[in-house]
Amino acid sequence: MEERVSGIVSLETLRRLGYLPTEDRLRKGPVAIFECIEPIPCNVCVLSCPFEAVKMEKITDLPKVDFDRCTGCTLCVAQCPGQAIFVVDASQDGEEALLSLQYDMGEPPDPGDRVVLLDREGNSVGEGKVVKVYKHKRSEAFVVTIAIPQKLLMVARAFRKVGRGES
Amino acid sequence: MFKQRRISKHPVLRFKRGKEVTIFFEGKPLKAFEGESLAAALYAAGVDVFRWTPKLGRPRGPFCMVGKCGSCMVEVDGEVVRACITPVKEGMKVRRIKGLPPINAREAPDAALNPSPLEVDVLIVGGGPAGMAASEILAKEGMSVLLVDDQPRLGGQLIKQTHIFFGSQELFAGKRGFRIAEEYEKKLMSLSNLQVMLRTTALGVFEEGILITNPEKGARLVRPKYVVISTGAFENYLLFENNDLPGVMGAGGAQTLMNLYGVLPGKEVVVIGSGNVGLIITYQLLQAGAGVKAIIEAAPKIGGWLVHAAKIRRFGVPIITKHTIIAAEGRDRVEAAVIAEVNEKWEPIPGTEKRIECDTILLAVGLTPNSELLRQFGVTTKYVPELGGLVPVRNRYMETNVDGVFVAGDVSGVEEATTAFIEGWIVAYSILLKENPGNKEWLQERERLVMMVEEYRSSPVSSKVRSGLRYVEVG
Structure with missing residues (x-):
């Protein structure tokens, strides 16, 4: 597995594991994208989902996501120890889409702040604007929702805050 | 600097x-x-x-x-x-000491032996996840328990972990490591049958009892009916030129400094080893505001869990596989790490050296079970590299070949905090069942826990542990 050398999950692998919803489902509204490709002993996502959209028989199985049940509520995003779940929303017309991810790297940005979007390798790939931030009680982690260019829906997976004086 | x-x-x-x-x-x-x-x-x-x-x-x-x-x-x-x-x-x-250190003139206070031995049902040595887990059940069920730990706080390595934990709800999944330790400690403090002694070392096993020492309270013998050894593991060292230079530190040492005392170990760090410890300390360094130049891994693949690797890759930290560190450079502190590519025999290839400027080199190259006390008891140990070194032979109920001596956690094979908790609970029921072998509830609960730990280990990421256990788990 190439991922074991690079540490970067590929879209091919996500597709093969059934983690990518159809184009139609993406257009319908927010949905969770799991990037959990190794069967580690963990089922936090199953426990965190109020809609029973994530299933697992044994704790060492990979999660199975039911995209019809998933509402994109981000509760799994907030609690995933692997920070391996993202919620994307491509339902809006136009160039913009929404990306929600867990943030643990410092004071979160405020709604309205611009951030630099990073891909799975930490490369800057564009700019986004924060629309929502909340803190989850149990995990004490922040979930940040960012408006991003639609074309970065499956590319942007992290962000860094724009430093003072940085344009 | x-x-x-x-x-x-x-x-x-x-x-x-x-x-x-x-x-x-x-x-x-x-x-x-x-x-x-x-x-x-x-x-x-x-x-x-x-x-x-x-x-x-x-x-x-x-x-x-x-x-x-x-x-x-x-x-x-x-x-x-x-x-x-x-x-x-x-x-x-x-x-600071230059040359030979002076000999301590004053008699160490911990050498004064308290003449009355402490009689308890169970002595538990090591207050990490395994020791805390065993203490809780045993004290709840009415046994008198003495838990000793050589550190100033309970919780073992958990108290330094900022990441959200994996596993199931019963095993505190979704909570951060240091919170799990805090909450468990609180639970233990409410148990009247449990006595906790911190900064206390179990030093030796004698016919008269087990000698424990504390810098303020002195030395005392403990005479328990049962002993649980949950002493954890210590960090491995690595051989390279100048590996004793200040700024070369264990990853666990850096965690103590950073996450317990709030002191940054370095500003520009090179981490050696891409197992979970190396990947997690890298993430923690980024959280604390340090930069990590690279993770160096001798194997052709990343050692730890992919989710941990993906987290730090997203922030641009490279993981350089098939490379090892061959030297640290610097006068009074690390100024650079020299790395080189390795061949199939793990030997550095001449001419491939690269110099990475940094102020700190952290070693995350594995752990060795802390088995000295076990061997003093006469517990049979075996060298099993998959489990980290010398580990005790035991049955699935964590009972050793020495009557009344049980093991739990990393000392019985280096693994994760979750399995340490489960093993601690298993040990507690094993001891309770010695006292009352017919208790059906306890028998059932122990079987459930044994199945649970086996399920945890059924993942491909635990294959090393599984193969290692074949050498030491009997019956």
Whole structure:
């Protein structure tokens, strides 16, 4: 597995594991994208989902996501120890889409702040604007929702805050 | 060299610094905070060299931060101590040792033996996840339990973990490591049958009992009916040129400094080893505001869990596989790491050397079970590399070949906190069942836990542990 050398999950692998919803489902509204490709002993996502959209028989199985049940509520995003779940929303017309991810790297940005979007390798790939931030009680982690260019829906997976004086 | 070492802002941790005190370092007053170790205070003040070796005069700095090595020895008020396990005190006078250290003139207080031995049902040595888990069940069921730990706080390595834990709800999944420790500690404090002694070492096993020592309370013999050894594991060292240079530190040592005392170990760090410890310390360094130049991994693949690797890759930290460190450079502190590619035989290939400028090199190259006490008991141990070194032979109920001696956690094979908790619970029921073999509820609960730990280990990421256990798990 190439991922074991690079540490970067590929879209091919996500597709093969059934983690990518159809184009139609993406257009319908927010949905969770799991990037959990190794069967580690963990089922936090199953426990965190109020809609029973994530299933697992044994704790060492990979999660199975039911995209019809998933509402994109981000509760799994907030609690995933692997920070391996993202919620994307491509339902809006136009160039913009929404990306929600867990943030643990410092004071979160405020709604309205611009951030630099990073891909799975930490490369800057564009700019986004924060629309929502909340803190989850149990995990004490922040979930940040960012408006991003639609074309970065499956590319942007992290962000860094724009430093003072940085344009 | 980096100057601002106290972490003022952390995304997850709030450092409760105690009252400000003044200590004197070679005559110079330094600010420190009550509750922190002398090593943390000196390091925060920018001290890199803690002593010079007697023969070659090589500088030494802190390495393990938990009293397992002698790297940070200093002289305090005329006495030689390990700075990392010495709490700061107002007015203490600290001097670095050059040449041979003085012999402590005063008789150590922990040498005074309390004449009355302590009689308990169970002595538990080591208060990490395994020891805490066993203590809880045993004390709840009415056994008198003495839990000793050589550190100033319960929780083992958990207290330094800022990441959200994996596993199931019963195993605290979705919570951060240090919170799990805090909550479990609180639970234990409400149990009247449990006595906890911190900064207390179980030193030796004698016919008369087990000798424990504490710097204030002195020495005492404990005569338990049962013993649980949950002493965990210690960090491995790695051979390379200048590996004793200040700034070369264990990953666990760096965690203690950073996440317990709020002192940044370095500003530009190279991490050696891409197992979970190496990947997690990298993420923690980024959280605390340090930069990580690279993770160096000798194997052709990343050692730890992919989710941990993906987290740090997203922030641009490279993982350089098939490479090893061959030297540290610097005068009184690390200034660079020299790495080289390795061939199939793990030998560095000449001509492939690269120099990475950095101020800190962290070693995350595995752990070795802390099995000395077990061997004093006469427990049969076997060398199993998959489990980290010498590990006890035992049955699935964590019972050893010595009557009344049980094991749990990393000392029985290096694994994860989750499996350590489960093993601690298993041990508790094993002891309870010795007292009352017919109790059906306990038998059922123990079987459930054994199945649970087996399910955890059924993942491909646990294949090494599974193959290692074949050599030591009998019956």
